[in-house]
Amino acid sequence: MKLNIEAAYTKIVSTKADFFCLPEYFPIPSDYKNYKTVEDAWLEISQPTIKMLKNASTKFGGYIVGGSIVEKDDKYYNTCFILKDGEIIAKYRKINLVDEEIKLGISAGWNTISIKTDFGRFGVLICADCLDSKIVEKTANKNDLIFLPISLTDPSHSKVEGHPVSERVAKQFDVTIVKTSRITFDGIGVRSAVVTPEVIYEAKTYDDELLLVELKV
Numbered sequence: 001m002k003l004n005i006e007a008a009y010t011k012i013v014s015t016k017a018d019f020f021c022l023p024e025y026f027p028i029p030s031d032y033k034n035y036k037t038v039e040d041a042w043l044e045i046s047q048p049t050i051k052m053l054k055n056a057s058t059k060f061g062g063y064i065v066g067g068s069i070v071e072k073d074d075k076y077y078n079t080c081f082i083l084k085d086g087e088i089i090a091k092y093r094k095i096n097l098v099d100e101e102i103k104l105g106i107s108a109g110w111n112t113i114s115i116k117t118d119f120g121r122f123g124v125l126i127c128a129d130c131l132d133s134k135i136v137e138k139t140a141n142k143n144d145l146i147f148l149p150i151s152l153t154d155p156s157h158s159k160v161e162g163h164p165v166s167e168r169v170a171k172q173f174d175v176t177i178v179k180t181s182r183i184t185f186d187g188i189g190v191r192s193a194v195v196t197p198e199v200i201y202e203a204k205t206y207d208d209e210l211l212l213v214e215l216k217v
Contacts, residue, residue, distance in 0.1 A: 004028075005045075005052050011210055012056040012064060018119060020060060022067030023182040023192075024078070024127050024151040038105045041070040050081065050088075057083040063117065067149040067180065068094065068126050075107040080124050080149060082115065090115055094126035095135050112139045120144030127151055130165050140173035148179040150190065163202075166195040176215065181206075 004027045012020050027049045028041065046069040057064050064083040071079035071093070078094040078101060093109025094101075112135065114121050123143040127150040129135050139146060148166065166177040177195040193202040194213040201213045 002048075005049055007209075008049075009052050009056050013059045015210065015212070016061070017212065018062040018117075019065060019122075019145075019147075019178070020062065021065040021147045021178050021180045022149060023180045024068045024149040026067040026149075026182060027069060038070050038076040039072070042072040042076065046070050046072075053081060053083050054086055054088070058086040063089075063115075063122075065124060065147045065149070065178075070106070076105050077109055078106050078126060079109075080126055080147075082113075082124070092124040092126070094129060096128045096132040098128050112142075114139075114142045122147060124149075130169065136169055137173075140169060140175050143175060145176050145178065148177055150179060150181050163193050163195050163200060166193065167200070170195045170197045180211075 008022055008026060027045050049066075049069050053064055053066050062084070066081040066083060068078050068080045071077045071091070078097070080092045080094075081088050082090040082092070090113055092113045093111075094106075095109045097106055097108050112123060114123050121143045122145040123139045124147045125135065125139055126148070130148055146169070163179065166179050169175065170177050174197055176197075179190075179193050179195065181190045181192045191203040191206055192208065192211045193200055194211070194215070195201075196215070201211070203211045
């Protein structure tokens, strides 16, 4: 866990970009279902991660889309924090939870987000959110860019080839999808990619730690 957080910090502060997006549950070692409890995840992983992201965002010139971590508020959520200049400027809570998250005590969010920048508006979907047409439509209709942190490192998950869902959404709504995946373990995983309506920029391997893409706006 500590190594994951440190590795993320090193990548962020050493990268020059307008946006930096991390994967879903990126600080949690191995499969998130194997972690002890959501309370432990909040205390032992999420709080140091938020501290790291705030620190990193003082050194990174752009927006950090913080993948996702367990957040404790009135309930527990799978939350993506968005940061800039050392501050949390927004957050998005995953709406379309998978069964394992519900069993662990994660609650669903309810609001989509849209953040105005010099590069257009961007929103966030987290993993299975992209499979819910209503959530996708509500997010895509008010944004030019959608960040999609995913995990997909569960051995029981069916194998995914390419980026069929991201391609369909990009073309249907004329948006760009930035899909950021956790690196694979035990041969399970999906490549990170930036999917525009015309072109797909894909990581060369499942284990690439950083994918840099320059887009015209």
